[in-house]
Amino acid sequence: MKWRKWNNILHRDIGYLVVGLTIVYGISGIAVNHVQDWNPNYNIEKEFLTIEPLAATERQPMVDEALKKLNLDGQPKDSFRPDEETLQLFYENKTYSIDVPTGNVMIETTQQRRVLFEMNQLHLNAPKEAWTYIADLYAFSLVFVAVTGLFVLKGKTGITGRGAWLTTIGVLLPVVYWIYYLYWS
Amino acid sequence: MKRLTFIGIIILLFFTFTAMAGSAKKYGKALTLKRVTKISTILEKPEKYHGKKVLVEGTIVDVCEKRGCWIEIASDKEFESLRFKVEDGVMTFPVDAKGKKVRAEGKFSLEVVSKEELIEQGKKHAKESGEEFDAASITEGKTYIQIDGLGAEVK
Known part of the structure; x- marks a missing residue:
């Protein structure tokens, strides 16, 4: 047919x-x-380390101190303090979250699958x-x-x-x- | 001739993508407001902005990891941020937008949820997801504030 x-x-x-x-x-x-x-979109890895606690109280000196203690050369794209005890540094696909009083650091690396x-x-x-x-x-x-x-x-x-x-x-x-x-x- | 055409297309695509790389990535509807409202101003008197359309800007400090359905925008003041939420699939923000600047427009909403409503929601969510829920962990109600997203430009 x-x-x-x-x-x-x-x-x-x-x-x-x-x-x-x-x-x-x-x-x-x-x-x-x-x-x-x-x-399903990202492979997110978390790494933990400890640095000396941060002594600075203002954001920019705190960022400078954190960069020195983390041995980071480049400046972050930006930084943020969600609360008094936390400092976050944003790099391309990488975020450092630092607990200011203890110096505990979580490094979160994000990669697209x-x-x-x-x-x-x-x-x-x-x-x-x-x-x-x-x-x-x-x-x-x-x-x-x-x-x-x-x-x-x-x-x-x-x-x-x-x-x-x-x-x-x-x-x-x-x-x-x-x-x-x-x-x- | 075919090879020349192919090379031409590659060069054209290269310049197109290079030009696009520098421009802001747009999500959702085009921005309509010109005047930016500071996030700190909104958070100071949230009830004043309830139901109003606002344009905010700031750094993206967090992104919904699984669905890209919300971003957290840093305020111009320390220790403050505001969530920009969209319906699943309407806009999908990439996780690597963290640390980038955003201009975002939407309707500001403030919702007061009672303790009883939170327990009800928790039970419903637990049933749907198969997770455990402890009603005793809810001791008081919550106030949710967010921008219901309409459009955004990330740079």
């Missing part, structure tokens, strides 16, 4: 087009799905603007590929045979889970 031929051609070609984005959204989907357990960071930004539509429409088009294409996929084969393995059972299972999965979530969880 002519319509099935076109169905299969479009299913195949649009399928090829969405492979790249499906991989991006799939991998990022797993990454951001577990955001409670790990940071290569590739995964970019994938997550695209998945969560951080760029906005044109990406919003590209993502919409992709989502529409996925629906199209899913629907045309139902009619690729005919016969026993098609939508009138085994395909019907598998499709029903796939549709029931979210419905049943949602009912479970609402009434039993």
Whole structure:
């Protein structure tokens, strides 16, 4: 039949087009799905050390003293005192938090997770603007590929045979889970 | 010819990205206010600014690590800062924005939450996240102040 031929051609070609984005959204989907357990965008490392307590009481002399005691050459981008006992120094991807009375220092180094960071930004539509429409088009294409996929084969393995059972299972999965979530969880 | 075109595109991209690197990174809607309100002025009389649109500026001293959905902006006075909060996904601030300057516009909000409401929220959060919650740890209510973010420029 002519319509099935076109169905299969479009299913195949649009399928090829969405492979790249499906991989991006799939991998990022797993990454951001577990955001409670790990940071999918950044690798954040914390290091602790102790220096002599800081004697200065004003911010700039305190920063100068801290730089000397930490053996840091470059000036920080900025500094901040969230409270009387804490001094923070901000460098590129690195923050020093110094407990002024004890000299305890926490050094936090932040590094973007290569590739995964970019994938997550695209998945969560951080760029906005044109990406919003590209993502919409992709989502529409996925629906199209899913629907045309139902009619690729005919016969026993098609939508009138085994395909019907598998499709029903796939549709029931979210419905049943949602009912479970609402009434039993 | 093809090679020349390719080199031309690379050079064009290089200059575009170099030019972009120096400019402020914009988030959300474009800033509309011209006059900056000092954070210290807002914090002095927060009730006066409740529900009002403000433009503040300062250094970003903290960022939501997992979702980039808030930034903490240092005040012009010591020991003060103000949170700039956005709905998840509306704007995503990168963690490496810490230490950078920001101009941020949004609606200032002040919310007083009672002890009972905090306990209720804690229980709900514990149920959703599967974490434990000790209601006895809440001994009094809290006042939340923040800017509900509309737009920001980070440099």
